[in-house]
Amino acid sequence: MKLLRYGPAGAEKPGILDNDGQIRDLSAHVSDIGPEQLSPEGLARLRAVDVAGLPVVIDPRLGACVAGVGKIVCIGLNYRKHAEETGSKIPEEPIVFLKATTSLNGPDDPIIVPYGSVKTDWEIELGVVIGQRATLIEEASALDYVAGYCTTNDVSERHFQSHRGGQWTKGKSADSFGPIGPWLVTSDEVPDPQQLDLWCDVNGERLQSSSTADMIFDVRFVVSYLSQFMTLMPGDVIMTGTPSGVGAGFKPQRFLKAGDHLRCGVTGLGEQSHAVIDFRR
Structure with missing residues (x-):
């Protein structure tokens, strides 16, 4: 479904x-x-x-595909080439951070460059939506706790993330920075979450193109791993990391500005389309 x-x-x-x-x-x-x-x-x-x-x-606005999201848990540097483009070491364990639920956004709603931003970036990701309470679960059964999957974009402000006290969450949580959808595809229709293509275009130019097969830590491992540190609840969303091609990885770096247009998608999970606009008080 x-x-x-x-x-x-x-x-x-x-x-x-x-x-x-x-x-x-x-x-x-x-x-x-x-x-x-x-x-x-x-x-x-x-x-x-x-x-x-x-x-x-007929032709409605689509909202975030899940209501009542208790938490958005994100995995950083989970694609080898993305870690390399940022000059980071390949992580030995998943890098975990949280994204505020007030960042949730519809799949075609504008992305707002926040007040004071100088480095707003894009990050196409596979989203995992939990369907059952999960605490200390085994890796072998981890996918049994997944209700489904969706296209997500972990929109990021790199200056806030890296130069405002080293707290990733503050660079990830601005309003509009968490579009999910257009729909949740139930897990029975996604037999292997490690065989999905991801892509992201900025102003018609393809900048990210990869596959979930390139994840360092796969979905099964990530769900089990997170359950060792926190209870995952139905409706929780996990953003599983982005591949290479983010703005921060270019030389010179490239970031979003008002007037840009962002399109991104995951095979079988649907596409997002976002106008980029400026913050207004």
Whole structure:
């Protein structure tokens, strides 16, 4: 299933993408696409719905594909070439940081260059959405706790990240810096999360092009690893790292500015399209 949320910001309704690519309204069956609906029982109920009998929704705004996200957990430097382009050592364990949930954004909403920013950057990533409470789980069973996957972009302000006290979270958490979607693709439709292509275009130029096969730490390991340090809850989103081709990796470096346009996607998980605009008080 491809589950989504549509409508005005703050008033989104649940939806599903049918086999013809049409958005159908799920409001008669569930109140939203959130932790309750992402459990194995919740997904089973949704699979029993007659999608062809649901109302069609024409050209709506899409919101973040998951509601009620408790935390966004991110993995840094998880692609070998990305670590190399930043001049960093290959990590021996996953680098973990958090991204504020107030950064969540729709897949076609503007990305806002924040106040004081000089180095706003792009980072296409595979998003993993948790469907069951996970604490101290084994790597072998880790994917059983995943409800599905989505396209994400870990938008970053590099100066805030690296030169404002060394706290990555403050460079990752500005409003609009966490677009997820357009939809959540349930895990049964993604047999191998390590065989997905990722790409990102800036103003029509392809700057990131890679595969999740190049991850240093794969999804199974990351989910199990995180569960050793924190309880993962239904609705939590894991951003699993970005490949090479970010603005900070170019010489000279390249960063987003108002008027730019960003397109990015992951095979089978859908595309995002963002106008870049300036912060206004």
